[in-house]
Amino acid sequence: MTTLTATALADIARQLTSGGRGILAADESIKTMSSRLEQEGIAASATARRDYRALLLTAADLSQCISGIILCDETFGQDLADGRPFPIAARELGILPGIKVDTGTSPLPGQGGALITEGLDGLGARLASYAQRGAAFAKWRAVFDVHTITPYSARANGQALARYAALCQQHGIVPIVEPEVLCTGDHDLAASAAATSLALGAVFEALVDAGVQLSGIVLKPNFVTPGLDASPVPAAEVAAATFAVLNEHVPAEVAGIAFLSGGHPTANVCAFLSALAADDRRPWPVTFSFGRALVSAALHTWAGSPAEVTAAQGVLLDNCAAAAQAAAE
Ligand code: 5MM
Numbered sequence: 001m002t003t004l005t006a007t008a009l010a011d012i013a014r015q016l017t018s019g020g021r022g023i024l025a026a027d028e029s030i031k032t033m034s035s036r037l038e039q040e041g042i043a044a045s046a047t048a049r050r051d052y053r054a055l056l057l058t059a060a061d062l063s064q065c066i067s068g069i070i071l072c073d074e075t076f077g078q079d080l081a082d083g084r085p086f087p088i089a090a091r092e093l094g095i096l097p098g099i100k101v102d103t104g105t106s107p108l109p110g111q112g113g114a115l116i117t118e119g120l121d122g123l124g125a126r127l128a129s130y131a132q133r134g135a136a137f138a139k140w141r142a143v144f145d146v147h148t149i150t151p152y153s154a155r156a157n158g159q160a161l162a163r164y165a166a167l168c169q170q171h172g173i174v175p176i177v178e179p180e181v182l183c184t185g186d187h188d189l190a191a192s193a194a195a196t197s198l199a200l201g202a203v204f205e206a207l208v209d210a211g212v213q214l215s216g217i218v219l220k221p222n223f224v225t226p227g228l229d230a231s232p233v234p235a236a237e238v239a240a241a242t243f244a245v246l247n248e249h250v251p252a253e254v255a256g257i258a259f260l261s262g263g264h265p266t267a268n269v270c271a272f273l274s275a276l277a278a279d280d281r282r283p284w285p286v287t288f289s290f291g292r293a294l295v296s297a298a299l300h301t302w303a304g305s306p307a308e309v310t311a312a313q314g315v316l317l318d319n320c321a322a323a324a325q326a327a328a329e
Contacts, residue, residue, distance in 0.1 A: 099139070105118070138174070155205075239276040239278075260290065
């Protein structure tokens, strides 16, 4: 088993979330990635998924804006065209490699439509293998909906996140702790705030109970926003609502906060992040761990054509630069 000191874990967590860089979430499951490729008219295959992730990772000077890249198991085991495994190439390019280790969600019995994230069985052995192959950090995502979250579902997912985080740290891997309240729907800002508060309260209670070193984790939350089908509110209002919920539940020792984009347009999440970064009351560094907000336009530009790789990489780099600029404010 790899062992890292508490200081080393904290250093990696800070490296991921400080210095005006953020994390690229490129860990879509095979099912999700295949569907996104097919939506762009690209036949889904292991090779197509590898070529797309290689396009992302090898964009010129990506490390100027990106501190870490989250990969799924398939990509983690694949090689670039030059034969280097993705995690090794990432490190050589100045980007820490991370691995998504949850295995997805299933319904939580007795809780209406609430979900539980699975993947704890055998996790210690998987983490040992990923650490040996170069993983610096990991990710586990709990998924909540404002209409179906219950106190029990928040506690159950919080305990799973806490067991995952403690196991990661035992294996020398920094855990990204992701409790996502979905922003699909027409709910208002208050509903998002209430659900996010319920989720974060349960998660941090469980992390503390489990003895997780908070200076060695990265929190990946949603912004507190109205649903995507509701009337939008100004970025300053989103930042204020998000800060209020985080400030209530997230201890100052947490190494950093890296937000997910949740399906919001790139310009919107950059505006939310910029407004939050400008709030000097916050004790934690804030940055991004966006997926769709960084990559959707690049995937569309590429559309599977080797002739469009450079153009697609340019689109990715523009979005990464905008997000990094927002985090630096
Ligand atoms: C990149 O997508 C991640 C994996 O999703 P699936 O397991 O459902 O395929 C996802 O966890 C992602 O990291 C977060 O949702 C943040 O991505 P967005 O697009 O919301 O920034």
